[in-house]
Amino acid sequence: QSINKVSSRVILADGYTSLSILGTVHLSINMGDMLTTIKAFIVKELCVDCILGMDFINKYKMIINTEERTVSIRDGPKRTTLQFDVNKHCINYPARLIKHLRIPPKRTVSVPVSVALSSAQVLFRPSFKLQQRSPILMLNSSLKIHRYTSFISLHNPTNEVRLLPKGIILGTTTIPTLSFKKDPDIDYSLAQKNICNLIQPITNSEQKDKVKSVLDKHAKLFDTTKHTIVINVKPHAIKTLDYPPPSSKPYYSTPAKQDAMYKITQELLQFALIRPSYSPYAAPALLVAKHDCTWRMVVDYKKLNNITIKDNHPLPNMEQTIQVLGNGYQFFSKFD
Known part of the structure; x- marks a missing residue:
């Protein structure tokens, strides 16, 4: 339109x-x-x-x-x-007032709040209980959190000074559902080629058509000319022991490998897969040859791994799991 x-x-x-x-x-x-x-x-x-x-x-x-x-x-x-479309897996993070607040009459102020997220783009919803007992006005809004802090606008519509104590919950924040960056330029010919290669092992023509119809709806995912970047996900956090940040010097590299490393780094920067960082942590990168004679960049995080608190999740017995899931099913997929 x-x-x-x-x-x-x-x-x-x-x-x-x-x-x-x-x-x-x-x-x-x-x-x-x-x-x-x-x-x-x-x-x-x-x-x-x-x-x-x-x-x-x-x-x-x-x-x-x-x-x-x-x-x-x-x-x-x-x-x-x-x-109603209710997201049962949505996690709410309270937004708490960082300091005592005094709002003059008929004034709008921007106040800092603390959220238990280091960095994220979130949706803010005002506290219903607070709005019931206070005339202070707040709006549903999109907030950018940086270093566990964001800012919320509050309006005092009354003719009196209004006070809010430190630590009061002004509302809740939620991370929006997973989405992909929109890109109208899709190479459908390449996407179709990749889809056809994926469904080629399927011998049953009826099943092949059904699988292809599903994959065609998500053709963008099979266009490998551009990197697909997931946004609005929960920020990744690495918990470490109480040790100084590990730092290592770069490995020796030939001029040819240095040029290859530079090109790979520039490509990752171009597609926003990495960003410049100033940190006491430093891990060396190296190049490993692939089967097609190109290079794969690998980062040696051994020192960081040594001080990282592991997320230990007991793995279920795979044979037993397949037996439980396999009642009436023939096809299974997995994430590596």
């Missing part, structure tokens, strides 16, 4: 926060087996992909049943009911 460029502002449901409108667009949204349409505003930044407002609710006579956790919409004589 074409975008109709406009310049205006809208007020959010809190009654005072405004957003700049960049344009409007007519959207078609699939709600179950019903196709709905709506005129949507385009803004520069939003904490979610889309917000459906009262215009959509009134147009399709939406009914939200919180007890049964369903939402239903009607278009003419037809009514469609949908179940």
Whole structure:
């Protein structure tokens, strides 16, 4: 759909926060087996992909049943009911006020909060209990956490000074569900070639067609011309013993290997697979020859491994596991 460029502002449901409108667009949204349409505003930044407002609710006579956790919409004589999409594996991290806070009347302040995440892009949801007993206003928003700290905007709409104690939970943060960076330029010919190579060992033509139809829906994953980067995942943490950070000098390398190492490093930087870092930890890298006469970069983390607290998870007996899972199943996959 074409975008109709406009310049205006809208007020959010809190009654005072405004957003700049960049344009409007007519959207078609699939709600179950019903196709709905709506005129949507385009803004520069939003904490979610889309917000459906009262215009959509009134147009399709939406009914939200919180007890049964369903939402239903009607278009003419037809009514469609949908179940709430609840992520049961979503982990909430409380956002606590770092210091005592005094908010003057009619003022908006940005305050530091602590979150039990070293670095992440998260979604913030204000505490319902706090909003019930305090007039302080907060918004659902997207926060960037750096070194266990982020900032939240608070507004005091009253004519009195409001106080908040240190350590109070202002709300909860959640890490958004896993997603991939969008890239419209997909090399479908290469993707199809890789898919065909994968399904070639399948001899049953009916099964081969079914597998291919599934893989075709995710063709981007088989386009190996560009690196696929996963974002919005839980930050990785390595717990170490109380030892000084290990540091090692680089291994001896020939000029040819140094050039190859430089090219590999630049490629990793280009695709954001690595980033420059200033740290007391240092591990040497070396090149190992692959079967196709190219180089694979390997980092020697032996010293770091020696002081790392291991994540010990007892492995189940594989034969017993297959026996439990194998009732009626013939195909199994695994992650290496």
